[in-house]
Every structure is written in C-alpha cells, then in structure tokens.
Amino acid sequence: MSAEAAGASPGIRACDSDQTMTRIGADESARAQSATDTERDPEDWIVALSVEGPKRHHALRRLHALLLRAARHQVRRMDTLLDGAGPDVADELTHQAADEAMVALLAKLHTFQGRSRFTTWAYKFGILQAATAVRSHAWRTRQVVLDDSSVTVDLGPSVEEYAETADLARAVRRAIDETLTPHQRRIMLALLVDEVPIDVLAERLGTNRNALYKTLHDARVRVRADLTAAGFLRAASEKGNAR
C-alpha cells in the first residue's frame, strides 16, 4: 500500500475516540514504515530479484541505484580522460553504464554464490561497464596503429648500471623481433608501448579483453624464455631454489 492510500483511510476522518487515535497512530507508523521501505535494500537480494511482484520491482530499483552509484564513482575516478567533454557526457556515460551493468548482472544472477557481499558483487558490474565506457569515449577519435614496426631504446640519462640495462633493452628488442609471431608482436607493442587500453584494442579488433591478455601473456613467456636462455634472466627453477 502506498503512503497516500494509507493517509486516505477512514480512521483519519474520525478522530474523536481513543480507538481512532490509535488507528491514526498506526496509519502514520505504516506510512513512515512504507517510506523507509523504499529506501531499504532487500535482506535477501537473490530472493527479492527472483520472485515476481512488488518486492522484485523494489529490488530492481534499489539494484539500479547501486549500479548508478558504482558507475558514477568510476566515471569520476577517470574524469581526466574526459577532459573537455562536459558534465552532460559524464552523466550520459554514467547512466548508460548503469543500465548495461544491470542487464549484465541480471544475466549472471544465478552465478552469485555469496562469497562476498551482494553489494560488492553488484558494484563490480557497474565499475567494469563505466570504466570500459570512459576508455572507449576517450579513444573514440584516436587512431590505433597496429603494426609491428621495430622500437628504439631510450633509457634516459640517469639510469644506474646503464650498460647492463642497455644490453637488456637491446636483448628485449631482439626477442620481440625474433621470437614473437607478428600477431603477438602487434598486440604486445600496442598494449605495452603504445599504451592502448586493452578493452579499446579489443573493441577495435572485434575480440575481447581475455583473448588479448592471453596473447600478451604468451608473448611475455616467449620473451622471458629467450632472455633466460641468453642469460639475462634467471630460470624459474633457479628462482624457486633460491627461495
């Protein structure tokens, strides 16, 4: 029952007896309770979101508020990437991220196992969507050049043990050129040297973050193996023995 409906109850019109006064008190209490309920999170989110009816509608509203909070928090953290875009853009990205997070979360609701608080679990969906949206917006006019052109080394003037580091840098450049596949080389250079955000690169290539991180991981393994064979890094077994 809504607060308005409770206020229109017959008991309020007849206030000339103790019994009626008691009913008025109960009505006001119910109205106050109803107002509080609209601000309160469900005790069991999974049950509330799974059963049809008013409780589910209430839970969906509360969930959207949580996701909006997470998305707003994330957009604010990354606002330097939106430099000059204005508050309207930030607001639009926030709301769009919250809406998309809502869809993503509800599709995965059955996977929530209670290993964290539900609110923490929900927040991560809002944060992921908002961070991805901000990076995408920030790079929307920037070109991503995917090539495997070689790199130059600039270690700066104040590197201690310069010669040793310069040797390592040359060895890394050679390992990138000689041990990686063209695809691994392009992905590694784009992500780590050009600093293209991984989700932006995934979007441009029509792939996903997971696949690109795997490619990068494999590339690092190859480069490290080459450097280990050349004596620049210790083998994993030696590191284990040294512990």
Next chain:
Amino acid sequence: MREQPRVITQEILHILIKDTEPWLSCDDCFEMLDEYADRRLVDRDDAHTSMVTHLEACPACAEEAASLLALIANDE
C-alpha cells in the same frame, strides 16, 4: 601511418618482461574481484598470488580493483 617512433623506456622495459605466472585471465580476475575486495578490506595482506600477479600486469583490471576497494571502503 605512425607519427612518432616507438620508444622503449626504462619503465616500459620492466613491463615488457614482467613475469605473469601464475596465469589468470581477465574473466577469472573479474569473477574473483568481489571476494578479493571484501577480504582485502579486512586484511590487506589477504590475496591470491595469481590475483596479485594479474593486477600488477593488467592496468585495466588493476584500475577496476582499486576502484572497487575505494568504493566499498567508502561504504564502511
């Protein structure tokens, strides 16, 4: 066409050769992120090796983990 040549700096050098074993995917990192954040709130040292390794090697996941930690700390 590339406007400027690619340059390996001291910082990039270390990122290029970072040891990312034990392997953890971005999807698995996202899967574990809420539990990781809630536990870290109680005990700063409580963390999976693979999770820590991934967060040190993946700037996007690291930003989202730091953000989640800040948000739930704010709620406390």
